[in-house]
Amino acid sequence: MGKATATRTLKNFNPRAMEIFREVVRMGSVTSAAKKAGLGQPAASRLIAQFEQDVGFELFHRDKGRLTLSPDGLLLYDEVVRALDNIARVRILASDIAEFRSGQLRIVAPPSLLEGFLSEIAADFLKLYPKVRLTLESGGVDTVKAMIASRAVDAGFVKLPLERTDLTAESILECGTTCVIPAQHELAQAKSVDAVALRNVPLILLGLGSSSRAQVEAAFATAGVVPTVLVETHTIGSACALAARGVGIAIVNHALASAYVRDQIILRPFVPDIRQDYAFVTADPTPSRLAKAFLECCKASLLNK
């Protein structure tokens, strides 16, 4: 019996019944209420009858074939409306969440990425999901990894290899290394550029990522060329700006440089091909939907380039 009661109580307070109840009160008749609720009159009649049995008293007086709200029903009515409104709010909130009109997303990346294409992608993302509160953090490689691992942020961008087992990475951008050459420079005619071609050519190198810088140095060493490093800088933007002013040739990540191409500079592949792989990294192997959406946004943005 106790179980039967429990089961009943769960089943009985069907929102449909409450909904029909509300409509009947509003419309004044079962027939019109049923029509408004999109079902037939018999169904509505039965729902009302069932609901009355559930609550344990008459919601309506059957007065000459018409239904009139009873005082008891009136007492219940307000509370029913409140409950239905709250259910509606759940539905609205669910829809908001589903369509990214709610929630927040924190992303971290090295400054070079933020400065370049990430800000553009962020703009695209916010255009798609305007209600999302997006936070962009920047930090060095290790800081980025630490922030992701500690879940201070939802996701981040890191150059591979990751060398950590507690993080999940999805490669989003694999590209070679490029020489940023002033348009009037003689090497601008070359199809590609190698270390030998750069002998005695003033270079602009980035000191940031140990791995990529080391690989560039290694390429020169292999070719037996001592690089003429005129400027060491720390951002792709400044490297490209220097190249554009004819200071020298910058050797940078191809994709990142793409964001800075202007009339004054052209890009030529550097050989040997030094692959640089950036990944979208999360602490959780199954990132939040917003993070996924951001990732999709990145991919879409990169495809268009």
Added chain:
Amino acid sequence: MGKATATRTLKNFNPRAMEIFREVVRMGSVTSAAKKAGLGQPAASRLIAQFEQDVGFELFHRDKGRLTLSPDGLLLYDEVVRALDNIARVRILASDIAEFRSGQLRIVAPPSLLEGFLSEIAADFLKLYPKVRLTLESGGVDTVKAMIASRAVDAGFVKLPLERTDLTAESILECGTTCVIPAQHELAQAKSVDAVALRNVPLILLGLGSSSRAQVEAAFATAGVVPTVLVETHTIGSACALAARGVGIAIVNHALASAYVRDQIILRPFVPDIRQDYAFVTADPTPSRLAKAFLECCKASLLNK
């Protein structure tokens, strides 16, 4: 399609699914949540899956065979709990109404009734249904009828005949007329008392109800006796009190006098039998459940006398 959507939206936000969702969050596992909700684990699993499909996003991450609440799910959770609480409140309120722990009841009656047994019945009623807000009004016969008809009150007590077609009456108390005799009075020995026996006996009469007073007068006239009206009063209580002090003999409604019997007085039937019929009167042929309950209370109280 449109209809399908409408049906879906109605059906989908099944409280069961929300309930299971809440339990899973609270318990941390589908299995325990299912057990707590009184159904099997597969059913719960399916409900969660269906609910996720309904809301349009993942409520939980399936992480190594365990379910962990997703950030999106967390966003929804509070709102779901709120909605469920409100449904619970509807259920509680319904139960309160069904068991008379809520609501209000307004009753009107002539002062003589109120003063006598009605206050006692009201006390009984409130003992049964302590949460009901009971209002007792008093008024003259026509006032009472008007208040009932205008629905300023839920029900009232009127002496029959009612002589109105817009009111519904149920007789609750039919009794004769009684002489309230001081214990030491010689007539206290008599089995019954008629007008002749009361010749030259100081009388206490009520001037209130035209019909009953007129009937008493008529009885005397028929017997050719001129009543010796020593006191005219307006309440049964005062009439009985006067009789108790030996002022005279009161001729009053039997049932109402019963409430005032004390050592000093005894009751003897007055002949001819002047029947007085009090009724429970409502404007609506189907009175509110509280009014019905009050009526039942009256009947029970009167049966015990």
Added chain:
DNA sequence: CTATTCCATGCTAAATGCGCATATGAAGAT
């Protein structure tokens, strides 16, 4: 390596819900 725990799914039986048709009762029209 096995036992246990937990979630997901295929399958079947039962319950639920809806619509259609129809009965009943009341009010209004001819």
Added chain:
DNA sequence: ATCTTCATATGCGCATTTAGCATGGAATAG
């Protein structure tokens, strides 16, 4: 007075849904 109309209630059959049982797969503990 009878008929039409309107509104609610109910019997019946079908489609959908739901629950349970049994099973499978994956991860963890011993």
